[in-house]
Amino acid sequence: MSPPSPPPGKRRTDPERRQRIIDVTLEVVAQHGVAGATHRRIAAAADVPLGSMTYHFAGMDELLALAFTQLAQKASAEFRAGLDRVETREEAIAAVVDIIAGDVWAQPATLLLSYELYAFAARNPDLQAVMRGWMAASRQALGRWFDPLTARALDALVEGIGIHNSIDREPLDRAAIEEIVRRVAT
Amino acid sequence: MSPPSPPPGKRRTDPERRQRIIDVTLEVVAQHGVAGATHRRIAAAADVPLGSMTYHFAGMDELLALAFTQLAQKASAEFRAGLDRVETREEAIAAVVDIIAGDVWAQPATLLLSYELYAFAARNPDLQAVMRGWMAASRQALGRWFDPLTARALDALVEGIGIHNSIDREPLDRAAIEEIVRRVAT
Amino acid sequence: MSPPSPPPGKRRTDPERRQRIIDVTLEVVAQHGVAGATHRRIAAAADVPLGSMTYHFAGMDELLALAFTQLAQKASAEFRAGLDRVETREEAIAAVVDIIAGDVWAQPATLLLSYELYAFAARNPDLQAVMRGWMAASRQALGRWFDPLTARALDALVEGIGIHNSIDREPLDRAAIEEIVRRVAT
Amino acid sequence: MSPPSPPPGKRRTDPERRQRIIDVTLEVVAQHGVAGATHRRIAAAADVPLGSMTYHFAGMDELLALAFTQLAQKASAEFRAGLDRVETREEAIAAVVDIIAGDVWAQPATLLLSYELYAFAARNPDLQAVMRGWMAASRQALGRWFDPLTARALDALVEGIGIHNSIDREPLDRAAIEEIVRRVAT
DNA sequence: GATGAATGAGGGTTCATTCAT
DNA sequence: GATGAATGAACCCTCATTCAT
Numbered sequence: 001m002s003p004p005s006p007p008p009g010k011r012r013t014d015p016e017r018r019q020r021i022i023d024v025t026l027e028v029v030a031q032h033g034v035a036g037a038t039h040r041r042i043a044a045a046a047d048v049p050l051g052s053m054t055y056h057f058a059g060m061d062e063l064l065a066l067a068f069t070q071l072a073q074k075a076s077a078e079f080r081a082g083l084d085r086v087e088t089r090e091e092a093i094a095a096v097v098d099i100i101a102g103d104v105w106a107q108p109a110t111l112l113l114s115y116e117l118y119a120f121a122a123r124n125p126d127l128q129a130v131m132r133g134w135m136a137a138s139r140q141a142l143g144r145w146f147d148p149l150t151a152r153a154l155d156a157l158v159e160g161i162g163i164h165n166s167i168d169r170e171p172l173d174r175a176a177i178e179e180i181v182r183r184v185a186t
Numbered sequence: 187m188s189p190p191s192p193p194p195g196k197r198r199t200d201p202e203r204r205q206r207i208i209d210v211t212l213e214v215v216a217q218h219g220v221a222g223a224t225h226r227r228i229a230a231a232a233d234v235p236l237g238s239m240t241y242h243f244a245g246m247d248e249l250l251a252l253a254f255t256q257l258a259q260k261a262s263a264e265f266r267a268g269l270d271r272v273e274t275r276e277e278a279i280a281a282v283v284d285i286i287a288g289d290v291w292a293q294p295a296t297l298l299l300s301y302e303l304y305a306f307a308a309r310n311p312d313l314q315a316v317m318r319g320w321m322a323a324s325r326q327a328l329g330r331w332f333d334p335l336t337a338r339a340l341d342a343l344v345e346g347i348g349i350h351n352s353i354d355r356e357p358l359d360r361a362a363i364e365e366i367v368r369r370v371a372t
Numbered sequence: 373m374s375p376p377s378p379p380p381g382k383r384r385t386d387p388e389r390r391q392r393i394i395d396v397t398l399e400v401v402a403q404h405g406v407a408g409a410t411h412r413r414i415a416a417a418a419d420v421p422l423g424s425m426t427y428h429f430a431g432m433d434e435l436l437a438l439a440f441t442q443l444a445q446k447a448s449a450e451f452r453a454g455l456d457r458v459e460t461r462e463e464a465i466a467a468v469v470d471i472i473a474g475d476v477w478a479q480p481a482t483l484l485l486s487y488e489l490y491a492f493a494a495r496n497p498d499l500q501a502v503m504r505g506w507m508a509a510s511r512q513a514l515g516r517w518f519d520p521l522t523a524r525a526l527d528a529l530v531e532g533i534g535i536h537n538s539i540d541r542e543p544l545d546r547a548a549i550e551e552i553v554r555r556v557a558t
Numbered sequence: 559m560s561p562p563s564p565p566p567g568k569r570r571t572d573p574e575r576r577q578r579i580i581d582v583t584l585e586v587v588a589q590h591g592v593a594g595a596t597h598r599r600i601a602a603a604a605d606v607p608l609g610s611m612t613y614h615f616a617g618m619d620e621l622l623a624l625a626f627t628q629l630a631q632k633a634s635a636e637f638r639a640g641l642d643r644v645e646t647r648e649e650a651i652a653a654v655v656d657i658i659a660g661d662v663w664a665q666p667a668t669l670l671l672s673y674e675l676y677a678f679a680a681r682n683p684d685l686q687a688v689m690r691g692w693m694a695a696s697r698q699a700l701g702r703w704f705d706p707l708t709a710r711a712l713d714a715l716v717e718g719i720g721i722h723n724s725i726d727r728e729p730l731d732r733a734a735i736e737e738i739v740r741r742v743a744t
Numbered sequence: 745g746a747t748g749a750a751t752g753a754g755g756g757t758t759c760a761t762t763c764a765t
Numbered sequence: 766g767a768t769g770a771a772t773g774a775a776c777c778c779t780c781a782t783t784c785a786t
Contacts, residue, residue, distance in 0.1 A: 033305060035221035039760060051768040054761060108308070115305035118349065119219055122298045131353050152350070152358065153343075153366040160346025163304065164338070167317050172338065180339040183369050203750095225777060237751045240778055405677060407593035411781060423747040426782060480680070487677035490721070491591055494670045503725050524722070524730065525738040529711075532718025535676065536710070539689050544710065552711040556741050575771095597756060609772045612757055751783080758776070765768085 018056050021046050025067040030109040034064065034116050061124070068117045069130045075114075076134040083141040092145035093185055096154055097178045100161050111166045146185060153184045204242050207232050211253040216295040220250065220302050247310070254303045255316045261296075262320045269327040278331035279371055282340055283364045286347050297352045332371060339370045390428050393418050397439040402481040406436065406488050433496070440489045441502045447486075448506040455513040464517035465557055468526055469550045472533050483538045518557060525556045576614050579604050583625040588667040592622065592674050619682070626675045627688050633668075634692045641699040650703035651743055654712055655736045658719050669724045704743060711742045 024046040029037045039053040039060065057063040082095045121127035135155065142151035157180065165171035210232040215223045225239040225246065243249040268281045268288075307313035321341065328337035343366065351357035396418040401409045411425040411432065429435040454467045493499035507527065514523035529552065537543035582604040587595045597611040597618065615621040640653045679685035693713065700709035715738065723729035730738075
């Protein structure tokens, strides 16, 4: 059995189109918020005809759900990638510090998207499942080096320090972050 | 017998009106998100004519800013209230655990509002100032019992565990939270 | 019998108020057009409470009618003043040239008001009477020196050249105007 | 039998729609003034959904500008048409008298529109260019038979007598108009 | 007499969505 | 399959006007 692919026949420049719309959706949300993410704006940003929006996606909700899901999965993958390549507990601690202080979550756009994601997920059961999966994956990755409670604590720390650093005018530096991480990791 | 109340639909004196609109705004945001917080919806929920919206507030942005500011200030006040009445460091630790595990942030609506608040604040300089004030107040309250770095770490922990507990199907219990708090608080 | 004055008792800073509103109305119309002449804008420009608007005048239509009537009467008076002081036919011709080339109608604001006035008068019988009175007065003033047909022709010329000069990038100079006036005045 | 027309309220193909809206706009302006020309009123008069207004035109200003531009161009074309078909100077004079006394500008609606046009143009640079073009075309048409100064004077006369005749209870008759035109045309 | 608070009607505009092509 | 034209619901906001004071 072949995977469920679009029926063969007259496929044009399609395949990337759908994905590009999803990617652009996140950009638009980052810039204008969920409230400002309209079909028109996304279509314009993706350089796609307006009709494509409702043709490819049932509605904004579905599109947002898809976009946020991909965001969560990508973030989760990056999180695990950072931890999977380490060999010792010391390196694992360093990896956690990297994640908190690193470029990924330090980017204002990414953090902004996470706020929008949380708010959206709170009203969307599908996204809640995605987020629980994300959390579970993070804890599993941490679980290689830390006991379950510590893993959860570290995961929460990543979240909390990330948010506060984005608001704070003087974010915590690497040394301070490491100090805290070490306290939590016994 | 209750005092003679003005016939509904024709009351001209309603001093708390303005404040009620602000309160209702938060309820509507909690229920429908910032994206779904429209003048009409809020007016209906507050049982107020539509014209009152732009009469009392320059626009949705101002109204949201006011509502979120009050939310932040109320949350900040509750945070400090929990810490200001303690007399020992042990009690302070218990208070932090209370805050994390307690009713305030455990309410889904409150957490949801905080996501919306973060997203909104990221695009609104006034709210950023409010949030920095909130963070500063929290750290000051914690500063009575903990050194600055620990205070920041605990504050981040409150944030992170709160968020994760709201997503998690099996939130951390008091004992687990206390264990983590004690690790951070040396 | 005394003239119909407001009943004595508690008169404050009233008398000029009403007239000032009328004057300011013309300024607002000149700046924003009849379409943009709102109670609020006029009240703000006249530094008068909004409630004064509907207190002193039955509605915008009445206020506009009053304002335009005063404008017409003032313009008419100036027109006659220019002609009444002349002693010879030659001076009368010079006066007509003065009116056309002069400062009064050359001011963009004044001409703009006349357009608005014409448009308004076309839909307001009272103003039509005012304008007919204005025309009659002009012709009467001209009638001292010119036969009826010539008077009407000169009056039309004042109108037509005035308008065209306001549109034209190179308005007719005094000499050209005088040449035309002399042709019409036999 | 008439051809099968689409059921009302559900027609999707209406190529002249845009132009009809422009035409109807002038009718609405003639009836209610620029101040009373609203999207809703025009849409109703043109039997067109409200959404069509801002779909076809960027805003009321653009719509008014288009409508007035077409009015000016049509008036200009008629003016020239009257003069272009004459063969002698005598006929040219007769043509000018026709224009002044004729049906075009004698219609109250047309004159009313010209007032609104002048007022609108005074606040709209694009329309000023249109009006200057109109004036230039008129003078060029007159220029075939009259020297430049006379051409301008006759043009102004058309304007002035037209306006005054519309206000006057006893408009000038053809003979009187001809007498004045002849004076101006040397 | 005079006014500031309040309102509901109506303003322009944006939007997701539909549908003929 | 894909799209551009079109729509009507809903948006935020301004307005003249009312009314208790």
